[in-house]
């Protein structure tokens with residue numbers, strides 16, 4: 001059974017069908033990319049998955065549980081974590097404090113039985129582990145808002161990892177990055193697949209084709225097709241409506 005499923009999801013904005021009976025599934029450990037031209041409805045779909053927007057019809061299932069009507073924090077508690085297109089770090093705090101806050105927010109009762117000093121120790125250790133996981137261990141004392149753009153996006157991913165998600169939603173993680181930063185983000189996302197599934201919305205086609213196990217193509221709110229990178233690359237309809245022959249030829 002799939003880890004995550006969207007079934008017949010519908011969202012209308014007045015007369016506009018922004019999400020048109022969308023079906024989507026993500027398997028355990030899969031990196032699933034969602035691509036499509038501007039205005040296709042990617043962000044609207046992600047908002048419904050994360051719980052920011054209520055769909056007009058359809059269901060969202062995580063691990064077989066219907067989470068369609070759950071508020072955002074309950075979805076997070078169930079293992080659905082999200083990175084934002086605009087980062088939500090605390091810019092005036094250090095990297096360490098950002099990580100500590102995220103760890104503490106999601107630790108729930110896991111440190112409850114420990115003495116206060118051990119509790120603090122446990123939080124610091126968890127923050128250190130997260131920093132190492134994403135490669136930010138060298139800038140723990142830096143002010144988050146003063147970090148280079150790529151490191152800020154990386155910190156945002158680390159914050160989303162604090163709740164040990166089963167499914168991570170990434171909304172354009174490479175946006176605004178230079179080639180070197182993009183490369184590092186690709187490696188980071190690639191390293192996540194051993195622990196979680198990822199739903200990746202991304203315009204950087206090189207990154208998408210390098211990372212994705214499967215790709216869904218959204219056009220005018222509908223899933224035009226879904227398949228492996230190879231299937232998507234050789235799909236004439238996809239080439240016509242979205243990717244363009246040039247992009248496909250440029251992609252190894």
Ligand SMILES: Nc1ncnc2c1ncn2[C@@H]1O[C@H](COP(=O)(O)OP(=O)(O)O)[C@@H](O)[C@H]1O
Nearest residue numbers: 013016018036037038039040041042043044045
């Ligand atoms: N809150 C809203 N109210 C009305 N229309 C919206 C709203 N949000 C998005 N839309 C429209 O829904 C369509 C899909 O938008 P969006 O989900 O942002 O697409 P994408 O992320 O793929 O660029 C667009 O036509 C957009 O103008």
Ligand SMILES: [Mg+2]
Nearest residue numbers: 039042043044
């Ligand atoms: Mg968008």
